[in-house]
Amino acid sequence: MPTPPVEQPMAESDVQTADTAHTARSHRCAASRTAPRYRDIDQLAAGDELMRDLVERGKRLIDRGIPVLILGETGTGKEYLSRALHDYSARRQAAWVAVNCASIPESLAESELFGYCKGAFSGALPGGMKGKVQQADGGTLFLDEIGDMPFALQTRLLRVLSEREVIPLGAMRPVSVDLQLICATHQDLKTLIGEGRFREDLYYRVAGGVLRLPALRERADRRRLVMQMIADELGEAADENVIAPAALQRLLAYPWPGNLRQMHAVIRYSCAVMNGGRIELRDLPEELMQFQAVPLAQVHPIGRTAQIRPFASRAEGDATSVVLTGDPYRDERSRVIAALNGSRWNISAASRQLGMCRASLYRKLRQLDIPHVRDQAMPAYAVA
Template sequence: MATARHHIERVLRVVAEPAHAQAADASENALIARSWRRCAQRHGLDPGGSAVIQVESAGRVRESRDRGGGWLRTARAGMEKLFAHVADLGYVAMLTDPDGITVDYLGDSAPGSLFRRIGLAPGANWSERFAGTNGIGTCIADRRPLTCHRDDHFFPDTIGLSCTTTPLFDPHGGLLGALDVSAVMAPDARESQHMVRHLVQLYGGMIEEANFLQAFADRWILRLGAAPALIEVAGELLLAVDDDGVVVGANRQARARLRTLAGAGTGADAPVGGHLSGIFRTPVPLLMAHLRNREQLRVSTWDGEDWCGAVLAPRLATAPRAATRVVAEVPACGSALPEPLALLAGDDAHMARVLAQAARLADAPLPVLVQGETGTGKEVLARALHDSGRRAQAAFVAVNCASIPESLIESELFGYTAGTFTGARSRGMTGLVQRADGGTLFLDEIGDMPLALQTRLLRVLAEGEVLPLGADRPVRVDLKVVSASHRDLRELVAEGRFREDLYFRLGGATLTLPPLRARRDFDRLVERQLAQECAALGREVALDPAARADLARRPWPGNLRELRNALRFALTMCDGACIGVADLPPSTEAGVLSAPSMPAEPPRAAQPAVQAGEAAAVARPDADPRARLHAALCRHRWNVSAAARELGLCRATVYRRMQRLGIVSPIDQVH
């Protein structure tokens, strides 16, 4: 055993060594050396002095315990179990807060006992600043488990102690405190502490895991480990996952092991916030199916390591979340969204705000105007709004104001009585407005409605009645009117192309959808669309991290529609179980006519080269827009919907562009 003088000399010698000597050394010796230097140089402690073990007041300890809350109860249960193993061997067990103050204690603490005389007592503050290098203080400073055995301590009056300590982290990676087992008269041999070290780490891990499972009781928990037989009880990595496969929690081991994977998320909190598909090569639909069936599974991470996994289903009443999902970050309302709207939610704050407002508008007596760039999901939102309200069982009638020929739009909308027209149309027809009675009338591309019709529509909205062509009496209608336009209606009003009074009638409430490039939940949207497309094809295909990163960099002028088409294209090109960069369509430039081109029908396996070639030609930014549009229409025998799908545009846009570029369908030329 080192004498006090030898010990002091040794500490001084190490403190005087250049700091870089142990800087990168992860060994426990280097950890102790760094602590000695910290004590001498940062805290100004003299190794020739004595440890000052302050015992904090009962009030200060209570305050710390109150702050700790629920986790302390869990930790106490773990500490009792641990102590049962070592009590007879002359140890005490302690639980401290993040400042090193002992908030719970098991063992001899009688006044005058050896333990108490050296400072092992309830309320004792073992921070390095006062006590020098020691198990608790150094573990907290370095945030790593350690055994501070005898002359590892800084002060000579503590070198009889042997302390084994592990840090305890909360489920979000924050330090809760430390769990410690200490002996006053430990044997000289460091090896005597090995078993204690294992026990402390084992119970520390159990306490953290219990906290994690409690914190994420309403989520799916994926437990990963190497041993299939033990995976249910002893998985090392824990991931909490939401219904869309987004990682919402990760234990310490999962953070350490997975955060460096390229696709595991980018923030400081990675892999939290990332998507399972960025972590696992295993296709996410398959993973999620295993999650839902609670089956054991084998998965491999993108760096090639294989894992066995077990699944714990959500245990709280709020789960499963598909039915009662609450969107995070919903400002103002904060209440649960109806399922049709919740299905559109991601982690995007703007979108969350829109959906929260939509939930309130579903049954409000207000017309709703949805604005947003082409393909941002205006019609999908309109449908979800309808499905979320009391009109859900009634009709949802969608009218594309840009695609009905001007000569037919009035009769289509308002209908006509028998005898109004001659020939095949002589029997009369109920108009779309009347068909929506009791339900929702969705007026898409309202900005393209001719001015004359705007006046008639205004009457329907103002008076709640429709006058079919040829009728002498109006018919009452009860409608929820939702309209949409990618154009800014206020600009159209300023240009005199849209009636101001109609604008105010339609826009009782305006919801503006964000463009895809501005959404923060891009990964989630990609996964959702990929899962839908895979389900439709009965395939299980993942997206590799490089392809994901490539997609994330694109400008997406065609928004969600363009993204869907790009994924369809990639699935068509990809033969295996994983989409790579080579399977993706060429990226579009902002403002270029074509979104990633997508064959209307997936090309047959024998044709991929030709299809890919066409795709490249269509998407080439320098190609002539008129020629490209014309070619697409020809390819689809002038089926505008199919051409629009290929180009990633809505039909209305194709009609508009045909008009602007002077392209006339041969079908129309015949008439």
Template sequence: MGQALISAEQHGRQLAKARQLFFDRGDRPAELIDPMVLRSWERCRRFGLSEAEGHVGGESLDRATLHTEQERNHLLLRQSRPIMEQLYEQIRESGSMVILADQNGLILESVGDADFVSRADRVALMAGASWDENLRGTNAIGTTIAEEAPSAILGSEHFLEHNGFLTCCASPIFGADGRLIGVLDISSDYRNHQRHTLGLVRLSSQLVEKRLFESQHARDILVCFHSRVDYLGSPGEGMAAVSPDGQVLAINRAGLQLLGIRRVDAVRRDFSLVFETTLAGVIDRARRDPQAICEVPAGRDRTFFLRLRGQAPLPRALGRTYDDLPTAAPSRREAARTPALTLDTLNTGDAQLQAAIDRSRRVLGRDIPILIQGESGAGKEIFAKAFHNSGPRRDGPFVALNCAAIPENLIESELFGYQGGAFTGARKEGAPGKIQQAHGGTLFLDEIGDMPLHLQARLLRVLQERSITPLGSTKAIQVDISLLCATHRRLREEVARGSFREDLYYRLNGLCITLPALRERGDIRQLAQRLADLEAGQRAPVAFSERAMTAIERYAWPGNIRQMNNVIRVAIALLDENEALITESHLPEELFDAAPAATHAAPVAVPGDATAAGSYALPPLAGASLDEIGRQAALRALDAAGGNVSAAARQLGISRNTLYRKLGRL
């Protein structure tokens, strides 16, 4: 039955003896119990708790009061929820639950297996209950807060006897300023304890801390660093937030540990005093190559690898004041010189997307094909373009081909090109195919799962031989391409059905990236605002009312980013010239009638489906201006209202005069 069972039995016997010595005889069983647990037991005794108490800790908060506390901790919740969901996926159906508590031990939110959750409810291990040590005795949440360190409290290590069926592992969450702001915990039945659980929850708390740091310092220059280059982008990398004039504003816990210094010795000091190099030098190098990694000394014969994280625009010049900082958007010349869409600009705070970005960044510049998977509308082509712009081929062409959008009899000529007169209707001078057009750059094949089998064989030869032969020609043409493919299909299943070649699948699947569906992302607010900023263009910046943003957050978005962008385009088009606030009246009723995203079904939206975004939302109009979109939405609403202008205006959330102006822009 293995060593694990023997160890559990031995642990149980030691605990029983330790409890007898401590509670019955008043001894300190230091040799039988973890020092952290013993310190906690002693604190609980000083609190006046009795190990045999059956009902302690007071009443749980009512729903309204709990909601108030959740609002007070909204930043912690926003950054923790995606991590909690990911963590739960790792332990699902193991009789466990994931818990988030605030700095006082109040449980803010939890997710877990129903059978264990019902048992946990009996001891008030649920949202609204406080698990501070002075109320619940020794427990992972309360002990972690008291010790400000990760803890694992197993079975009878809990001070209160009626909590002995639990095993709990918790890790503290520290804010960007180094203060404890919360605790992440995994609780389960004592018999189900897994040795890796504490490591899993510690890693997850690091991810939350990283998201909090990036969110709080989104407007500052972020410098990521580590003593090992392959650790850049990992949860354990150091991060420093730096002002444009070179002053260190904050350093995360991992960074302080790597540097071996105290927070007070780093914050508000010049960047060059911490890293023995100037921030100007690092920025200059980053301007030449956004993915550049700098190797710099940091005292005591240590070397660190640094990379800038492009959340905030870099200053054109560095000095001791802000006089030289840019105050306007980049000029057309600057925009052309530096691609606007990169992997860094895609990051708006979602953990799953960040993981995909970090993984793909590691293969930039390498001859490794990438397979991007995700639902329709999840942004696969945007991700591919951002990857292209972030690598050494950024100055080369980016050529995209949707294999599902071209008739089967034309895909071959589109992909491989043809010689003049190769087939009826062919141009006399012939035409290069997409592969040849992408020479020196990146070829993106969208919906690769829809490529016909006979063309899959030809594509495989191209990838192996690095040459193509156009239709009607016998001359091979050498090509140098970076290949990215995307699909919403499960290619493994297609291989099993025989509709996709197994050898091509393994050739394409050098690195598989899965993009999260929009309903699974934790950065809805940031993404919606970014899309609004892009759609607003030259007009005044727009914002969202809290009710409008809440509706956007709660909606399941079956059409993903494509659908959200369409809704926002229409909402902006409906704003009058002097309006800058999108309210719930500018959004389609669909967003308010649907179930919340957490419980919403996930149908795959048909691109351009107007009903997916509400009664007046329109399919995206290629090249259409906001004025034209507004006019089409007004006409659609007027038609739905049977020509009643007042009713149409009410439906759109605009005045009658505004509606007339929209209709008059012919």
């Protein structure tokens, strides 16, 4: 007999349905005079080749009803992508039901997800309650932070996914459900599997197709995103006169650890405080004002964790002074950075030196987490 959930009001933010999410959003929009309009799937790609490819793959997966797993650092737009995929899908008329697996109290998780029947336990709502899985019937169930789902619940979810039916607490018979599943996490599920914290069989159920959202610092369309967000905030089309070159430069150079969420907050702030119709450097929030630009020649490859670390190093342009560490990722990164420094960040020259085409070098920069502002000869900072 399943444990009845402890009677306790559900925090509004613990489980979000499409309706509550819409309401919350409309309140926010009413508070400001602007509304982010990033719901359309094709808008999400902005001008980034990787994103366009990812969106196209997402559409094909959704067209075939394949469960999608969205990976990406926090704030990269996993929830936005999930909503956009639902809105694009044939199920768009039905509900998009979001559940944040990290924030449902374990004691409530089972009844919230799978529901319960009348009289299932003392304190239950008199008429019973439809769980989120059933609410998503015909539509899309978005399980955010799936990596945080309690292990016992994973077993029950696996059953729902394989049998396509759910048994609410206290029910005698299963109820069939037909839904598109989209899950998201910032965690490495393979590592969680290795640690025995995530079921491998569930992984293969939820990861029919994996879409890995790039970090903002890896995206080539940051300039366009900035302009899009400013236009959204101002509620009108914006050209580059709306931002001082130094401020734009700083926005392009900043490594954005909080990704799109942080950029959106920064743009919102700057648009609110700017005076005279143009965002100046002084209108940027403190973290951007204090951001110290570090010449790229001072980059020391220390792995994939994004950190800005100024330190003295070899002379700029010395393409031959690569210190090998034996770590293939770090060594390749050093080699590419040395070639870039040697060519003063001229992509054509560096790609010739490395014996690859320009497109391959751009790909390599993304793979190796080397920030680069496209078509700008020498970016002013480095993420080591």
